[in-house]
Amino acid sequence: MIEGFKHGLASELVAFHVQGDVGILTIRNGSQNTIPSPYFLDVGRVESWVDSNRLKSLVFTGFGRNFSAGADVKGINEAAGKSAKLLAETLDEGKDILDFIAAMPIITVAAIGGACFGAGLEIALACNFRISGANALFAFPESNIGIMPGLGGTFRLPALIGHGPALEFIVSGRVVGADEAMKMRLVDRVVPAKTHLEASVNFLEGLVKGKDKPQISSIIKTFCNWQDGNKELAMKEESRLFAELASKLADKNGKRGGR
Amino acid sequence: MATITDEIKSEVEKIIYDFFSEECEVEISDLKTSTRIIEDLDGDSLLFVELVEILKKKYALDIQLQTLGKYLIKNPAETIGQVIELSQLIIEHGNGIVEIVKR
Numbered sequence: 569m570i571e572g573f574k575h576g577l578a579s580e581l582v583a584f585h586v587q588g589d590v591g592i593l594t595i596r597n598g599s600q601n602t603i604p605s606p607y608f609l610d611v612g613r614v615e616s617w618v619d620s621n622r623l624k625s626l627v628f629t630g631f632g633r634n635f636s637a638g639a640d641v642k643g644i645n646e647a648a649g650k651s652a653k654l655l656a657e658t659l660d661e662g663k664d665i666l667d668f669i670a671a672m673p674i675i676t677v678a679a680i681g682g683a684c685f686g687a688g689l690e691i692a693l694a695c696n697f698r699i700s701g702a703n704a705l706f707a708f709p710e711s712n713i714g715i716m717p718g719l720g721g722t723f724r725l726p727a728l729i730g731h732g733p734a735l736e737f738i739v740s741g742r743v744v745g746a747d748e749a750m751k752m753r754l755v756d757r758v759v760p761a762k763t764h765l766e767a768s769v770n771f772l773e774g775l776v777k778g779k780d781k782p783q784i785s786s787i788i789k790t791f792c793n794w795q796d797g798n799k800e801l802a803m804k805e806e807s808r809l810f811a812e813l814a815s816k817l818a819d820k821n822g823k824r825g826g827r
Numbered sequence: 828m829a830t831i832t833d834e835i836k837s838e839v840e841k842i843i844y845d846f847f848s849e850e851c852e853v854e855i856s857d858l859k860t861s862t863r864i865i866e867d868l869d870g871d872s873l874l875f876v877e878l879v880e881i882l883k884k885k886y887a888l889d890i891q892l893q894t895l896g897k898y899l900i901k902n903p904a905e906t907i908g909q910v911i912e913l914s915q916l917i918i919e920h921g922n923g924i925v926e927i928v929k930r
Contacts, residue, residue, distance in 0.1 A: 599869070599871045599873075600871060633874075634873060637873060682873060683873045703877060705880055712892075712893055741893075742891075742892075743892060745880050747884075
């Protein structure tokens with residue numbers, strides 16, 4: 569077991585807030601919000617918090633100026649020095665956390681200001697949308713120190729922006745600003761600096777207004793099934809979920825039992 | 828190597844004061860060339876990365892952060908005055924900055 573690295577202080581690293589109908593998870597770790605461990609989030613706590621607050625949408629953001637400058641490089645060096653095998657297993661479990669975020673049955677947005685590097689960018693990539701302040705910066709700087717993204721960046725980024733641009737971005741380790749990130753389709757919209765959180769909450773409130781949770785979760789579930797590559801399941805599930813929603817609607821409109 | 832005019836020097840200085848005032852939420856009148864970015868403004872290295880990106884965009888600069896990192900190891904920029912001086916050197920020399928031997 570890689571003490572410290574394996575057991576990150578997940579419960580202390582992310583703060584939970586609710587604003588209206590929108591949940592806000594804030595990464596808080598020093599001025600750069602570094603991610604000390606792939607175990608940055610207690611998924612059980614997130615699940616129960618989302619359920620108990622009946623949330624339909626969620627924002628991930630960073631406290632203060634930066635979203636997250638990425639993993640704690642010192643922690644990675646120490647963990648790798650102890651056991652490369654255990655480090656790989658820890659990263660696998662960290663990927664499970666990001667898979668959990670990607671498959672959440674609610675709409676998720678990464679509200680990004682300042683640095684969004686490495687593991688921070690991988691968290692943002694696991695969200696449905698990325699809303700960036702004009703001052704945001706994006707990079708996978710791992711290449712510059714002889715490593716590579718390890719929490720899904722090598723497959724989530726190409727899926728989002730295409731193979732070539734993703735490969736160039738990851739191998740070069742270069743930093744891009746918000747405007748270029750928008751051109752690359754790495755982010756969905758750019759808003760004035762320091763308004764990214766407010767813009768994200770407003771976006772989500774507008775998007776889910778008048779929609780009920782089963783409707784939203786059904787849409788996301790079918791998206792995830794297709795992205796997972798199981799087309800047969802995706803098609804069947806879409807039909808089943810459509811029928812379920814339509815049936816509920818028929819009940820509501822008093823149309824149950826035919827003409 | 829680009830020539831940097833007095834006008835651009837003043838413009839860079841203004842950009843830097845405005846940037847630190849805005850990002851660190853400090854009045855411009857409270858900032859001096861001797862103001863230390865980490866100790867006095869509670870800043871960090873990412874502020875400098877952000878500033879370089881602003882300068883790159885404004886002056887169409889060719890400068891890699893890795894190159895800048897090599898220069899900064901030998902010539903750290905800890906105060907606003909040093910950041911101004913470094914920014915002007917970046918505009919003048921771009922990636923060639925690493926060849927400069929600071930007197």
